[in-house]
Amino acid sequence: xxxxxxxxxxxxxxxxxxxxxxxxxxxxxxxxxxxxxxxxxxxxxxxxxxxxxxxxxxxxxxxxxxxxxxxxxxxxxxxxxxxxxxxxxxxxxxxxxxxxxxxxxxxxxxxxxxxxxxxxxxxxxxxxxxxxxxxxxxxxxxxxxxxxxxxxxxxxxxxxxxxxxxxxxxxxxxxxxxxxxxxxxxxxxxxxxxxxxxxxxxxxxxxxxxxxxxxxxxxxxxxxxxxxxxxxxxxxxxxxxxxxxxxxxxxxxxxxxxxxxxxxxxxxxxxxxxxxxxxxxxxxxxxxxxxxxxxxxxxxxxxxxxxxxxxxxxxxxxxxxxxxxxxxxxxxxxxxxxxxxxxxxxxxxxxxxxxxxxxxxxxxxxxxxxxxxxxxxxxxxxxxxxxxxxxxxxxxxxxxxxxxxxxxxxxxxxxxxxxxxxxxxxxxxxxxxxxxxxxxxxxxxxxxxxxxxxxxxxxxxxxxxxxxxxxxxxxxxxxxxxxxxxxxxxxxxxxxxxxxxxxxxxxxxxxxxxxxxxxxxxxxxxxxxxxxxxxxxxxxxxxxxxxxxxxxxxxxxxxxxxxxxxxxxxxxxxxxxxxxxxxxxxxxxxxxxxxxxxxxxxxxxxxxxxxxxxxxxxxxxxxxxxx
Numbered sequence: 001x002x003x004x005x006x007x008x009x010x011x012x013x014x015x016x017x018x019x020x021x022x023x024x025x026x027x028x029x030x031x032x033x034x035x036x037x038x039x040x041x042x043x044x045x046x047x048x049x050x051x052x053x054x055x056x057x058x059x060x061x062x063x064x065x066x067x068x069x070x071x072x073x074x075x076x077x078x079x080x081x082x083x084x085x086x087x088x089x090x091x092x093x094x095x096x097x098x099x100x101x102x103x104x105x106x107x108x109x110x111x112x113x114x115x116x117x118x119x120x121x122x123x124x125x126x127x128x129x130x131x132x133x134x135x136x137x138x139x140x141x142x143x144x145x146x147x148x149x150x151x152x153x154x155x156x157x158x159x160x161x162x163x164x165x166x167x168x169x170x171x172x173x174x175x176x177x178x179x180x181x182x183x184x185x186x187x188x189x190x191x192x193x194x195x196x197x198x199x200x201x202x203x204x205x206x207x208x209x210x211x212x213x214x215x216x217x218x219x220x221x222x223x224x225x226x227x228x229x230x231x232x233x234x235x236x237x238x239x240x241x242x243x244x245x246x247x248x249x250x251x252x253x254x255x256x257x258x259x260x261x262x263x264x265x266x267x268x269x270x271x272x273x274x275x276x277x278x279x280x281x282x283x284x285x286x287x288x289x290x291x292x293x294x295x296x297x298x299x300x301x302x303x304x305x306x307x308x309x310x311x312x313x314x315x316x317x318x319x320x321x322x323x324x325x326x327x328x329x330x331x332x333x334x335x336x337x338x339x340x341x342x343x344x345x346x347x348x349x350x351x352x353x354x355x356x357x358x359x360x361x362x363x364x365x366x367x368x369x370x371x372x373x374x375x376x377x378x379x380x381x382x383x384x385x386x387x388x389x390x391x392x393x394x395x396x397x398x399x400x401x402x403x404x405x406x407x408x409x410x411x412x413x414x415x416x417x418x419x420x421x422x423x424x425x426x427x428x429x430x431x432x433x434x435x436x437x438x439x440x441x442x443x444x445x446x447x448x449x450x451x452x453x454x455x456x457x458x459x460x461x462x463x464x465x466x467x468x469x470x471x472x473x474x475x476x477x478x479x480x481x482x483x484x485x486x487x488x489x490x491x492x493x494x495x496x497x498x499x500x501x502x503x504x505x506x507x508x509x510x511x512x513x514x515x516x517x518x519x520x521x522x523x524x525x526x527x528x529x530x531x532x533x534x535x536x537x538x539x540x541x542x543x544x545x546x547x548x549x550x551x552x553x554x555x556x557x558x559x560x561x562x563x564x565x566x567x568x569x570x571x572x573x574x575x576x577x578x579x580x581x582x583x584x585x586x587x588x589x590x591x592x593x594x595x596x597x598x599x600x601x602x603x604x605x606x607x608x609x610x611x612x613x614x615x616x617x618x619x620x621x622x623x624x625x626x627x
Contacts, residue, residue: 015049017046017047017048017049018046019044019045019046019047020045020046021044021045021046022034022035022036022042022043022044023042023043023044023045024036024040024041024042024043025042025043030043051095051098052095052096052097052098053098068331069099069101069114069115069116069144070116070143070144070262070307070331071114071115071116071117071141071142071143071144071307071311072103072112072113072114072115072141072142072143072144073112073113073114073115073121073138073139073140073141073142074110074111074112074138074139074141075090075110075111075112075113075136075138076136076137076138076139077111077134077136078134078135078136081134083109083110083111086111086134086136087102087104087111089128089131089132089134090102090111090113090128093124093127093128099115099116099120100113100114100115100120100124101113101114101115102114113138114144116331117311121138125137125138143261143262143307143308144216144262145214145216145259145260145261145337145343146211146216146217146218146219146220146259146260146261146334147210147211147212147213147214147216147217147218147219147252147257147258147259147260148174148175148211148218148219148220148221148257148258148260149172149173149174149221149252149255149256149257149258150174150255150256150257150258151174151255151256152171152172152173152174152389153171153172153251153254153255153389154169154170154171154172154226154251154254154385154387154389155169155170155171155172155247155248155249155250155251155252155254156168156169156170156247156250156251156361156377156378156381156385157170157242157243157244157245157246157247157248157249157250157361158243158246158361158362158363158372158377158380158381158382159239159240159242159243159246159361159362160362160363160364160369161362161364161369162364162367162368162369163234164234164235164236164239165229165230165231165234165235165239165364166228166229166230166231166235166239166240166242166243167227167228167229167243167381167382167383168200168225168227168228168240168243168244168246168247169225169226169227169228169247169381169383169385169387170223170224170225170226170244170247170248170251171186171223171224171226171385171387172221172222172223172248172251172252172255173221173222173223173224174220174221175220175221175222176220177220177333177334177335178220178333178334179220180219180220181218181219181220181221181222181223182221182222182223183201183204183205183222183223183224183225184222184223184224184225185197185198185200185201185224185225186224186225186226187225187226187227187228188584189478190476190477190478190565190583190584190587191227191228191229191383191584192225192227192228192229192230193230193475193481196228196230196235196240197225197228199237199240200225200228200240200244201225203240203241203244203245204223204244204248207245209245209248209249209252209357210354210357211252211257211259212249212252212253212257212349212351212359213257213259213340213344213349214259214343214344214347214349215347215349215351215354215357216259218252219260219334220260220334223248226385226386226387227383227384227385227386228240228243228383229382229383232471232472232475233542242362243361245357245358246358246359246360246361249351249357249358249359249374250359250360250361250374250377252351252359253351253359253374253375254374254375258336258337258340259336259337259340259343259344260334260335260336260337261306261307261308261334261335261336261337261338261343262306262307262331262332262333262334263304263305263306263307263331263332263333263334263335264304264305264306264307264310264329264330264331264332265302265303265304265329265330265331265332266287266301266302266303266304266305266310266327266328266329266330267300267301267302267327267328268300268301268302268317268325268326268327268328269298269299269300269325269326269327269328270298270299270301270317270321270324270325270326271297271298271299271321271324271325272294272297272298272299274299274320274321274325275292275299275301277320278301278317278325279292279301281313281316282301282303282305285305285306285309285310285313286305286306286309286338286339287303287304287305287306287309287310288303288304288305289301289302289303290302290303304332306337306338307331309338310327310329313327314327314329359374360372360373360374360377361374361377361380363380463507463508463509463558464506464508464509464558464559464560464561465508465509465511465554465558465559465560465561466506466508466509466510466511466560466561466562466563467511467513467547467550467551467560467561467562467563468495468499468510468511468512468513468562468563468564468586469513469543469544469547469562469563469564470492470495470512470513470514470515470543471514471515471543472543472564472565472583473495473563473564473565473583473586474488474491474492474495476565476583476584476587477583477587480494480495492514495512496512496529496532496534498590498594499512499532499590500529500530500531500532501593501594501597502589502590502593503531503532504531505593505596505597506593509533510531510532510533511532511533511535511550512529512532512533512534512535513535513537513543513546513547513550514534514535514536514537514543515537515542515543523538523539524536524537524538524541547562547564559579560579561579561580561581562579562580562581563580563581563582563583563586564580564581564582564583565582565583565584
């Protein structure tokens with residue numbers, strides 16, 4: 001039984017398979033053995049999940065290939081050959097040689113191979129003929145380009161067809177040349193839970209993301225998750241995959257993209273009389289050359305030049321030096337393309353027609369999903385990431401060492417205004433009952449016929465009402481969420497105790513609502529827990545629906561606040577004229593109340609014992625009371 005298990009591996013990446021045979025080879029012959037001691041070179045059959053360079057047991061994986069393919073060729077199959085059959089044979093060779101990359105383009109039904117040059121091409125052609133009897137040829141080939149960006153940009157993605165929900169905000173930043181792609185998360189856990197954040201990072205890593213200039217893979221970038229949102233009931237794992245892909249693509253559409261091409265570091269040895277011709281050629285190729293070095297009758301030129309220009313130059317050197325010149329090339333990494341406009345125009349890639357790389361987002365309205373174009377999508381987002389890229393000149397820099405404002409409800413007024421603006425764009429103006437009452441209509445008297453204003457019944461003064469979406473708060477607060485993983489009843493009880501203390505200090509009417517809508521034949525139940533009300537909804541009624549109904553009825557006569565982080569619920573609450581408390585702001589307010597209660601208890605419970613008799617005697621003698 002063989003396994004790839006190691007201490008530093010994730011559990012989902014571990015596999016175990018049973019080996020059929022252990023073989024000791026001698027030339028083309030072999031013998032089977034029962035065991036192979038340490039240091040033995042043997043073959044193992046029956047494994048389906050191994051690959052070259054993989055470490056089994058305690059062995060770490062081998063180093064990745066040092067050579068990276070920079071050229072791509074289209075495989076030209078004999079007439080009548082099934083491309084899928086040929087693809088399977090090429091995949092087998094790809095498993096054996098990590099430096100061979102096979103790409104299947106479904107829309108064109110074409111097979112492409114990515115190699116270093118013509119030598120590998122000849123070897124591959126011979127292998128296919130010898131092992132599989134498949135005679136293939138290749139086209140002229142092309143360059144493997146990469147893309148990156150010039151400046152930071154925020155990419156956003158939203159995926160919300162009916163009964164689905166996910167929103168992702170990513171910060172895309174350019175990296176150093178050769179750094180590849182790096183991924184990180186800087187999203188507050190009260191905005192997006194940790195397991196959703198890890199899922200977003202997984203989706204970033206699992207796919208090769210393509211740029212918008214030529215459809216080439218992106219590189220040399222750092223992508224950071226800065227904000228996001230999930231729905232307690234409607235979010236599925238695949239929703240964040242869609243939102244993540246769209247966020248990357250939307251950011252690339254807004255960014256200034258740079259096309260990167262591979263460059264060679266070269267060494268050119270040739271007769272001294274041919275130096276002038278070589279320098280002229282390299283200058284025409286946009287190459288960078290050091291001063292020539294003379295070694296007897298020969299000269300040596302070193303420098304770097306684009307692969308697209310040097311790929312066939314070795315033949316020219318052989319021709320004009322009559323076989324005395326030699327060109328040696330090694331891959332020197334990727335650098336900005338020397339003729340970006342011409343390459344982009346020649347490839348003629350339209351990013352908006354690439355259906356496999358969508359940049360638009362999907363939103364929900366009246367029970368149906370609709371698409372918002374990438375250049376308009378930020379105005380529809382439900383979350384504000386706080387990033388203000390490119391606006392430093394328009395805003396004044398904050399004072400140095402300014403103390404941070406406490407996260408109380410007053411700090412969320414700006415969010416209320418933003419939510420109200422979104423609501424009004426969607427459903428029309430919000431008419432608050434306490435501020436926008438229409439003027440009373442005139443009422444005629446029977447005696448004189450004169451009009452007098454009809455009295456408007458005053459709004460009743462009374463306690464403020466606070467409605468709390470129980471499960472929304474439990475899964476938004478880290479402490480309660482940790483308790484809920486082991487015992488959901490304990491988390492509910494802890495939240496009830498916290499709200500009981502909060503009510504005793506604030507003197508408001510607290511109504512805590514829990515979903516029981518999935519319980520068959522469940523009836524609505526309202527209980528009194530100490531000084532707060534706890535509501536368990538009936539079958540088929542969610543906490544959102546109950547809060548909406550209660551907000552509308554109570555808000556006619558009293559001021560109402562609702563504690564929830566549900567974006568859709570917040571919009572409806574604003575429409576009913578109520579105020580909202582996000583989970584973060586409500587947590588800060590509860591912590592502030594708990595702190596003030598602890599301070600009062602500390603002041604009232606003195607550690608020193610009271611001594612009334614000694615105090616009276618001290619006063620009678622005209623002395624200060626002894627402590």
